[in-house]
Amino acid sequence: MAVAALHAAPATLRVVSDNNYPPYLFIGPDHQPRGYLVDEWKLWEQKTGIHVELVPTDWANAQHMLLDGQADVIDMLFRTPEREPLYDFSAPYAKVTVGIYVDTSISGIDDVDALRGFEVGVERGDACIEHLKQHGITALKLYRDYNAMIDAVHQRDVRILCMDDYPANYYLYKNSAGADFSHAFEFYSSEFHRGVRKGNLATLALVDNGMRLITSEERDALRRKWMGNPVNFTPYTQIFAYALAVAGAAGIALAIWVLALRRAVERRTKDLGFLAYHDPLTRLPNRALLVDRIDHAIRQREGARLALFLIGLDHFKRVNESVGHEVGDQLIKDMADRLSGIEQTHTVARLDGDILAVTLLGTLDTTAITAAAERMQRVIAKGFAWQGRNIFVSASIGISTWPHDGDDGATLLKHADAALGLAKREGRARFRFYSASLTSEAQGLLDLGEGLRRALQRDEFTLLYQPQVELRTGRVVGVEALLRWRSDTFGLVSPDRFIPYAEEAGLIGAIGDWVLQEACHRAAGWVRRGWSGLHMAVNLSPRQFGSVNLYEQVSDALGASGLPPQLLELEITEGSLLQHGPAVSDVLSRLRALGLSFAIDDFGTGYSSLAYLNRFPIQILKIDRSFLIGLPDDARAITLTSTIVAMARNMNMRVLAEGVENVAQWDFLRDAGCDCAQGWYIGPPMTVEQFETWMSRGAPFPPGDDFHPDTPGTSTP
Incomplete structure (x- = not known):
């Protein structure tokens, strides 16, 4: 198999790695690459007959080169969850430890939790970034290589570094910076792999087969050359060594005692340094x-x-x-x-x-x-x-x-x-x-x-319903449920005022659950009344959207009301997707499997990330009312609105425009291909009684002078 794989191999294998990692790979005084990997890949080249083009570069660029197709193999790669979808890995071939190095002017850094509140310097593309973020350490400063990191400490740009121990020891000594740093603690250890782009298993097999052709004797010679040679005693020096050992036997007990005393002093010194900046009872910062x-x-x-x-x-x-x-x-x-x-x-x-x-x-x-x-x-x-x-x-x-x-x-x-x-x-x-x-x-x-805490018990919350109409036919296809709080103390309170506080105070869960239950029961009642195609759109706040109980809340509301899931539409914001996306992707998929649909509310006012739209099960884009101002006369508004409609249709999404206030906007949106609309031209937010009367009268729009349950511009979710 090895012969067959090599026979089908390319003429040249492009290998990239970190030029900043002695003794494995680094740039020598002659500005040429040196190190264990240089000699190892030369051996690989001799064994396979395939030319190796070894490109030492900074670590972040090495990864970009591989992923962009400018290289075939990357060497000295740690295996991490973040890298797993991008690379296929060889078997591990060396174990490496990673430490936290601290400016000696700082004491009290003894574990990763002690890094909170400090900025940590890291090499760009280093796996240490991922490990620090997993521990909640996000104040990071990225540098091209270890020399730049050490210089940054001298310039007081950063005072704590995360570095692999091999190159850290080399560069600290080379830059005469060893006395300026202390090795605070070992952060983690990992193993080197060779990596290829995900799915490129043929190249990985080619590399592995060639590496197996290098003998253990040849590898031992490489290790002796780059990792250090053991001392070889001649017969005379062996005799001297034995004599020295006998002479020193009497001092062993004294040496052990001195060592124990030194360690005790070091521990005490470290404790005193810790206590200079920490409370002895709680071990919190002082x-x-x-x-x-x-x-x-x-x-x-x-x-x-x-x-x-x-x-x-x-x-x-x-x-x-x-x-x-x-x-x-x-x-x-x-x-x-x-x-x-x-x-x-x-x-x-x-x-x-x-x-x-x-x-x-x-x-x-x-x-x-x-x-x-x-x-x-x-x-x-x-x-x-x-x-x-x-x-x-x-x-x-x-x-x-x-x-x-x-x-x-x-x-x-x-x-x-x-x-x-x-x-x-x-x-x-x-x-x-x-x-x-x-x-x-x-x-x-x-x-x-x-x-707010009394409002649910006193039944002070109410829902208003604003109709959503299909532009092509004028048919009412759904409503958006809009929350209002009518307080005896505060009067009519805008959601803009109480929703942010409800989220911060932890009250949004109970309020959001009430909205879901009330909206689903109301929609189910309309189905029984014969309005079977009427969708109910319910807004989710960012905190609700990120709740671990979201699936249970929605399924409970559907089950309790008997509303068919395909008639429930959940509206979320772009910011919510960015903030909670990976955590709730599975929940959204499960809800989508029930038959629910999802809409992006106020599209275009936030991040408008096409990647997020493509990643999540979104069916509807809602164009924010601010884009409709000036239609159909404003050229910029025409361009933006037409672009959003065209993009959504190409992605097989429906488009709903909010804030339609006149017939000119209606006509423009219909001709541009927009699917649906809502706004005061169609109907204002209405109480349930007003909406049912409006529907019974044939859903005329505009509805007439007797429908004024709210004021323009207050249809905030």
């Missing part, structure tokens, strides 16, 4: 490390906003007095663990006694920060179990935000402390912003949240 991480995040501009929550446990002294300091310490540790689970957490720290701190990082608005503070108060208020009883504590929280309340960690901490003092003076068990205006806004959101 005040100094918290300030450093905030400063680092601000310098790196990580995220659009940073919020610092300073959390004081109310009357904690009473806990220590009643049950003892040991139980109080356990309670502190438990609260720290609970806070670490808060979404978007950047750092959790313990500053002193009963004072904990949390920083959140991201695109945070007042709604998100308020909801996070509420969650922190709720998780702390849950009982702490001790000897068959529950100990309850509450929390006061002071909040400061960057960039509004300060430009550095020390200032933000001082202002959060001032806000915490205000929360305690006002009665404890509450939170306050350093900014009085934000506190006022947050109080309004809290009042809104209390109203």
Whole structure:
């Protein structure tokens, strides 16, 4: 088989690999490639008679060259889940360890979790990127090669590196940087493979067959040349070595004692370095490390906003007095663990006694920060179990935000402390912003949240229904269910106001489930009434869309109502697909198998990724109302709308235009090939009674002056 495979082989085999990886492959002082792989592929060439064109290049480019067809084989490839769909791999041939290397000015980095809040330098295309992201470490800075990474540390661009140990040791020594770095910990180990493009098994077999022709003696010679030669004692030096061993036997015990003492000192030194930046009880960052991480995040501009929550446990002294300091310490540790689970957490720290701190990082608005503070108060208020009883504590929280309340960690901490003092003076068990205006806004959101929690029990939610019409025939083919909240306290509340808070506060699940149940029961009633072809379109919020219970919620609503699944249409946004795509692809496929259809809402206003449209079972594109402004006279609007319609039809999708307000828009969309439309020209959002009356009158549009359940521009889902 090996002879047959080689007989059918190409004249030249193009091999790419990392030019930055001694002793396997690197560029020598003569600017020529050197290393184990150079000699190994020369042997392969001699054994097979096939010319090998070995191209050393940077690692990211090597992968691009293979995937783009500019190379046949890539060498020194780790096997990872992300690479599995792209490559076929040979058997492993060498094991390599990967370490985290830290600037000696930083201490306290002893495992991967300690990397949170720091930026890590990585070589472009390195498997370390995938491993770090699997552990939730996403603040990464990418460099061309190891020399560039080490230079970046000298320039203070980055202070922590993820590097394979073989080349790390070589380049640290070569750049006289060994004293500037410490090997913090071994991150992971993996094995080298040779790889080919997925499906190119003939080339992989050719490579493997040729490698098997290299003898074990030849491989041993390669290893001795590039991995080091063992010391060969002559008879005289052997005698000297034996004599030296006998002479040193008396000192072995002393050497062992010195080694044990040295290790004890090293452990103690490491502990002291850790404690310089960490709290000894919780092993969380202390005040100094918290300030450093905030400063680092601000310098790196990580995220659009940073919020610092300073959390004081109310009357904690009473806990220590009643049950003892040991139980109080356990309670502190438990609260720290609970806070670490808060979404978007950047750092959790313990500053002193009963004072904990949390920083959140991201695109945070007042709604998100308020909801996070509420969650922190709720998780702390849950009982702490001790000897068959529950100990309850509450929390006061002071909040400061960057960039509004300060430009550095020390200032933000001082202002959060001032806000915490205000929360305690006002009665404890509450939170306050350093900014009085934000506190006022947050109080309004809290009042809104209390109203939302009562709204379901008081039956304050209602659905309005806006008809969707087929442009070619004028036939009503469906309705979109639009949620409204009619509150005794707040009046008619726009979804734009309460949906974001419901999502942040964890209320959207119950509200979304009510909408699904109500819409499905209503649509099923219309089927029994004889309107059998009427589709019901229901919007899913991003949080609902990402819920692990989505399939069960939808199937329960269908089962309870008896609505045929093919009459239910779920509307999702482009942003939801980007945010939750891989996690819910299977759920969407299962729902699609039931017969449901999916629509992309407000298409064109977000990311408009054709890749996502192609990857997921989407049947309908809804053109956002903003594209219809100016139709049919505005040339830009004509071009954009016509392009979306043509693209959707080529992808076998239906198109529905939102916000049709006049007959000219109707005529243009119909002539452009748009399938359906909704808007005030057809019919406004209506109560169930108004819609049924409208349908009974033959669904005239426009419906007449007596249908004014809502106001234009408020048909927000």
